[in-house]
Amino acid sequence: MTTDESSRRRVTRRRLLGAGATVGAAALAGCNGLLGQTQDEQKAPGGRKAVGQIGSGRSPFGDREITGGTSMADMPNMSGELTVYSARGEALVGELIAFIQDLYADLTIKVRYNSAAELVNQIETEGDNSPADVFFTVDAGSMGELKNDGRTVSLPKNVLGLVREEFRDPDGQWIGTSGRARTIPYNTKQFSKSDVPTDIMAFPDANEFADNVGWAPTYSSFQSFVTAMRVLEGDAKTKRWLRGMMDLGVREYGDEFLVSQAVADGEIGAGFANHYYIQRVLAGRGGEAPIDTAFTEGDAGAIFNVAGACVLKTAENRTLASNFVRHLLSAEAQDYFARETFEYPLIPGVEPIGDLPTIDELNPPKGLDLTQLSDFEGTIELMREVGVL
Amino acid sequence: MTPERETATARNARGGGEAAFPLTVASAAVAAAVLLPLVWLVRTAVAVGPAEAVALLTRPATVEVFANSAALVAAVTGASILLGVPLAYLTVRTDLPLRRFWTVAVSLPLVVPSYIGAFAFVSAFGPRGAFQRALAPLGVESLPRIYGFGGATLVLTLYTYPYVYITTRAALKSLDTRLVDAARTLRHTRWEAFRRVTVPQIRPAVAAGSLLVALYALSDFGTPAIMRFDAFTRVIYVEFTTFGRDLAALLSLQLVAVTLAILALESRIRGDGPLYVESGGRYGDVVRLGRWTAPALLFCAIVPALALAVPLGILGTWLLRGTSGVGGATLGFELAHVFNSVGVSAAAALVATAAGLPVAYLAARSRSRLAQAFERATYVGYAVPGVVIGLALVYLGTSYAAPLYQTLYLLVFAYVVRFLPQAVGSMRASFLRVNPALPEAARTLGRTPAGAFRAVTLPLVAPGLLGGAALVFLTTMKELPATLLLAPTGFDTLVTRIWAAYGEGYFGYAAVPALILLGVSALSMLVIISQEGYDVK
Numbered sequence: 001m002t003t004d005e006s007s008r009r010r011v012t013r014r015r016l017l018g019a020g021a022t023v024g025a026a027a028l029a030g031c032n033g034l035l036g037q038t039q040d041e042q043k044a045p046g047g048r049k050a051v052g053q054i055g056s057g058r059s060p061f062g063d064r065e066i067t068g069g070t071s072m073a074d075m076p077n078m079s080g081e082l083t084v085y086s087a088r089g090e091a092l093v094g095e096l097i098a099f100i101q102d103l104y105a106d107l108t109i110k111v112r113y114n115s116a117a118e119l120v121n122q123i124e125t126e127g128d129n130s131p132a133d134v135f136f137t138v139d140a141g142s143m144g145e146l147k148n149d150g151r152t153v154s155l156p157k158n159v160l161g162l163v164r165e166e167f168r169d170p171d172g173q174w175i176g177t178s179g180r181a182r183t184i185p186y187n188t189k190q191f192s193k194s195d196v197p198t199d200i201m202a203f204p205d206a207n208e209f210a211d212n213v214g215w216a217p218t219y220s221s222f223q224s225f226v227t228a229m230r231v232l233e234g235d236a237k238t239k240r241w242l243r244g245m246m247d248l249g250v251r252e253y254g255d256e257f258l259v260s261q262a263v264a265d266g267e268i269g270a271g272f273a274n275h276y277y278i279q280r281v282l283a284g285r286g287g288e289a290p291i292d293t294a295f296t297e298g299d300a301g302a303i304f305n306v307a308g309a310c311v312l313k314t315a316e317n318r319t320l321a322s323n324f325v326r327h328l329l330s331a332e333a334q335d336y337f338a339r340e341t342f343e344y345p346l347i348p349g350v351e352p353i354g355d356l357p358t359i360d361e362l363n364p365p366k367g368l369d370l371t372q373l374s375d376f377e378g379t380i381e382l383m384r385e386v387g388v389l
Numbered sequence: 390m391t392p393e394r395e396t397a398t399a400r401n402a403r404g405g406g407e408a409a410f411p412l413t414v415a416s417a418a419v420a421a422a423v424l425l426p427l428v429w430l431v432r433t434a435v436a437v438g439p440a441e442a443v444a445l446l447t448r449p450a451t452v453e454v455f456a457n458s459a460a461l462v463a464a465v466t467g468a469s470i471l472l473g474v475p476l477a478y479l480t481v482r483t484d485l486p487l488r489r490f491w492t493v494a495v496s497l498p499l500v501v502p503s504y505i506g507a508f509a510f511v512s513a514f515g516p517r518g519a520f521q522r523a524l525a526p527l528g529v530e531s532l533p534r535i536y537g538f539g540g541a542t543l544v545l546t547l548y549t550y551p552y553v554y555i556t557t558r559a560a561l562k563s564l565d566t567r568l569v570d571a572a573r574t575l576r577h578t579r580w581e582a583f584r585r586v587t588v589p590q591i592r593p594a595v596a597a598g599s600l601l602v603a604l605y606a607l608s609d610f611g612t613p614a615i616m617r618f619d620a621f622t623r624v625i626y627v628e629f630t631t632f633g634r635d636l637a638a639l640l641s642l643q644l645v646a647v648t649l650a651i652l653a654l655e656s657r658i659r660g661d662g663p664l665y666v667e668s669g670g671r672y673g674d675v676v677r678l679g680r681w682t683a684p685a686l687l688f689c690a691i692v693p694a695l696a697l698a699v700p701l702g703i704l705g706t707w708l709l710r711g712t713s714g715v716g717g718a719t720l721g722f723e724l725a726h727v728f729n730s731v732g733v734s735a736a737a738a739l740v741a742t743a744a745g746l747p748v749a750y751l752a753a754r755s756r757s758r759l760a761q762a763f764e765r766a767t768y769v770g771y772a773v774p775g776v777v778i779g780l781a782l783v784y785l786g787t788s789y790a791a792p793l794y795q796t797l798y799l800l801v802f803a804y805v806v807r808f809l810p811q812a813v814g815s816m817r818a819s820f821l822r823v824n825p826a827l828p829e830a831a832r833t834l835g836r837t838p839a840g841a842f843r844a845v846t847l848p849l850v851a852p853g854l855l856g857g858a859a860l861v862f863l864t865t866m867k868e869l870p871a872t873l874l875l876a877p878t879g880f881d882t883l884v885t886r887i888w889a890a891y892g893e894g895y896f897g898y899a900a901v902p903a904l905i906l907l908g909v910s911a912l913s914m915l916v917i918i919s920q921e922g923y924d925v926k
Binding site for chain 1: 508615623626629631633720776780784791795870873878889893
C-alpha cells in the first residue's frame with residue numbers, strides 16, 4: 001500500500017465521520033425544534049374571548065348570520081388538557097378545534113388525525129392505556145364498533161338532548177354532530193334530473209348509464225350504503241344489485257370526491273356519493289360546473305348518516321370530554337359545518353347551505369336506524385364474494 | 390481469480406472467529422429487537438379459530454391474489470434491475486456529463502410516496518385524464534389502459550428501482566477497476582469484461598437492492614389499490630378497514646412466510662463467495678461514452694422525469710384549478726415540518742446504520758447459520774405492511790413501554806424495524822468486497838481488532854454505509870402509516886401534511902409539501918454524496 005493511498009483513505013474516513021456528525025446534528029436540531037413546546041403562551045388567564053362566526057364567515061354560496069341554537073358563550077367553561085383522536089381531516093375541522101381551544105385560556109386540545117379504521121384499530125389496541133379522551137369521526141359505524149368493544153361511556157343527557165333521537169345512539173354512547181345524505185351526483189350536460197331513477201334498485205337496468213356511472217367501493221360511506229341495502233332488501237337482492245352494476249360497466253374510484261370530480265368533468269354521467277362532495281366540487285370551481293344533486297326516495301340510496309363523537313372509557317376527565325362534544329353542537333360549530341364542510345347541521349334552527357333540501361324534506365328509508373349499519377364485516381364479505389372488493 | 394478466492398475463504402473462516410462472540414451477541418440483540426412486533430402478530434392471529442384460519446388462507450380468492458402478488462413482485466423486480474443497473478453504471482463508470490446531478494435525480498423517486506405516484510399516474514394517464522384531454526384535439530380518443538397489472542408494475546418500478554440503483558452504485562464505486570483493465574488487456578471486449586468481471590463483483594449489491602424492491606412490491610398497500618390490481622395487501626387492507634385486526638394479523642403472518650421464501654431464494658441467487666482481490670478497491674479509469682453520450686443522457690433524464698414530473702405536474706394542475714376556501718388555513722406550510730422530517734429521518738438513518746453494522750459485518754464474514762439467520766431476520770419487519778408494524782408497536786408501547794408511547798424514541802424505533810434491511814443489505818454487500826487480509830495486515834502492525842476495523846475496513850465500506858444510510862433516510866422521509874400511529878400527537882412532518890391535504894381531497898394543497906419533500910431530499914442526497922469524495926471531473 002502506498003503512502004498516497006493510505007492518506008486518501010484517511011480522508012475518506014474523516015469524510016464518513018463528518019457525514020455522521022452532520023446527520024446527527026440535523027437529527028438533534030429537528031427533534032429540539034419539535035419538542036420545544038411553545039403553545040399557550042399568549043392566552044390571558046381567566047376570561048374567554050367573544051364568540052363569533054368561525055372562519056371568514058364567507059361561503060361560495062353567500063354570507064349569513066347565525067340565528068338558532070345555543071352559543072358556545074352559553075356553554076360550560078373548559079380547562080385542562082384534552083386528547084382528541086379525529087378521523088375527520090385537519091383540513092375540515094382543524095380551524096373549528098383551534099377556535100374552541102382559543103376560546104378558553106386554560107384549555108389545550110391535542111388532536112391526532114388518522115383514518116377512522118386506523119384510529120378504531122389503534123384505540124382498541126391501546127386498550128386501557130389509551131391516551132384518547134374523545135373520538136371524533138366520520139360515521140356511525142366506527143363509533144358503533146368502539147361501543148360494541150366496550151370502549152365508550154354514556155354522554156350526559158343535556159348533551160344527548162341537543163339532537164333528534166335518530167341522530168344518536170339509543171344507549172347514549174355516541175352522538176351525531178353533522179349529517180350527510182347519500183345522493184346521486186349527475187352531469188347536467190348529459191342528463192336532466194328526471195333522467196335519474198328515484199329508486200336505487202332500478203340503476204342496474206338503467207342502460208343510459210352503461211359504462212357511464214362511478215362508485216368508490218372502498219370508501220366507508222359507500223359500504224354503509226351497501227349495509228343499508230342489506231338491511232332493507234336482504235343479501236340476495238343486494239348481491240344482484242352489485243352484480244348488475246358491474247355488468248353495467250360501473251367505474252371504480254378511490255373516494256367519492258373523485259367520483260364527483262369525474263362527474264363534473266364528464267368522465268362519467270352519474271355516480272354514488274355523499275351530498276357534500278358535490279358542493280365541494282362546485283365550491284372549488286367557483287359554483288360553475290355541470291354537476292347537480294339527485295336523490296332516490298325512501299331506499300338505501302337515500303340514507304342519512306352522521307359524523308359524530310363519543311367519549312372514551314379512558315378519558316381522564318369525562319366532564320371535560322363531554323363538554324367538548326357539546327361544543328361541537330353549538331350554534332357556531334353547526335354553522336361552521338354547514339358553511340365550510342357543506343354538511344347538514346343537526347340542531348334545530350341552523351340550516352344547510354347550497355341548493356339543498358332541508359333535513360325534513362329528505363326521504364330517508366323508514367324503519368332504519370343508524371345502529372343497524374354497524375355490520376361492516378358482513379358487508380365486506382358480501383362485496384368480496386361478488387367481486388366488488 | 391479462483392485460487393485467490395479459495396485461500397481468502399480459508400482465511401476468512403479464521404478471521405470471522407476472532408471477534409465473533411461480542412459481534413454475535415450484538416447481532417442477536419438487533420435481530421431480537423426488530424422481531425419484537427411479531428409477538429403482537431402471533432398473539433393477535435391466534436385469536437382466529439383454526440377452522441376459520443384455514444378457510445381464510447385457502448379460499449380461492451386468497452390463492453388468486455397470491456398468484457397476482459407473485460407476478461407483480463417478479464415483474465417489478467426484473468424491471469427495476471433493468472433500470473437501476475444501467476443507471477448506476479452510467480453515473481459511476483462513464484464520462485456522462487453532470488454525473489452528480491443525475492445521481493441525485495435518479496435517486497429521488499424513492500421519496501415520492503407510492504400512493505401519490507399512483508394517484509398521479511391515474512390522473513394523468515387514466516381514461517379522460519389530463520394526458521388524454523391534452524391530446525384530444527389531435528384526435529386521440531383513448532390511451533392504453535393504465536389500470537391493472539401493467540400500470541401497477543410501471544408505477545411500482547418507477548418508485549422502487551432506486552433501491553437497485555443506490556446499492557449497485559455503491560458497489561461500482563468501490564469496484565477495483567484494475568480487474569476490468571486486466572480483462573481488457575486479455576482482449577475482452579467492454580461487454581465481456583463487464584459480464585465476466587464487473588457482474589460477479591456487483592452481484593451481491595444488485596441482489597440486495599432487488600430484494601428490497603421485491604419485498605416492497607409485496608407489502609405495498611397503496612399502489613395496487615389505486616391501480617385497481619388485486620394484490621394480496623388489498624385483502625389485508627379490507628380486514629383493517631372493517632376492524633378485523635385478528636384476520637389482518639393472520640394474513641400478515643402469511644406475508645411473513647412468503648417473505649421467508651423470497652429470502653431463501655435470494656440467498657441462493659446472490660452468490661455468497663467473497664469478492665475481493667489482494668489490494669483494496671481502486672476507482673480509476675472511466676468509460677468514454679463518445680457518440681453514446683446523447684442516448685445515455687436521454688435515458689438518465691426520462692426515468693426521473695416520468696417518476697417526478699408526472700406527480701408534480703398533476704398536483705400542480707390541482708393547485709391551479711383551485712380548491713374551496715376551507716382547509717387553506719390549516720394546511721399551510723411551516724418550517725417545522727421540514728425540520729421534523731429531516732430530524733426523524735436522519736435519526737432513523739443513524740440508528741439503522743449503527744444497529745445494522747454488526748449484523749452486516751457478521752453476515753459477510755462468518756459462514757455460520759446463526760449469522761445468516763440474524764441478517765435475514767432484519768427483513769421481516771420490512772416485508773410486513775407499515776400499518777401492521779405500527780399497530781404492533783402501539784400494542785407493545787402501551788402495554789410494556791408506556792413512557793415511550795407516542796414519543797420520538799418509539800417512532801424512530803418503528804422506522805428502524807421497517808427499514809433496517811436497507812442499511813444491512815447495502816453494508817453486507819460492501820463488507821463482502823473487503824479482503825480480510827487488509828485488516829489482518831493492520832493487526833500484524835499492532836492494531837487492535839477494533840482499531841484495524843476503524844482504520845482499514847470502515848473506509849473501504851464507506852460508500853456502502855452511506856448508500857444504506859441514504860436509503861433509510863429517503864424512505865423514512867416518505868413513511869406514513871407508522872408515523873400517523875406513533876408520532877407524538879401534533880407532530881407533523883412533510884409527509885403527514887401531504888396526507889392531510891390529499892386525504893381530504895385537497896390535492897392542490899398537497900403540491901407544496903410534496904415539492905418541498907423533493908427539494909429537501911435532493912439537498913440531503915447532495916450532502917450525503919459529497920461526503921463520499923465524489924469527484925466530478
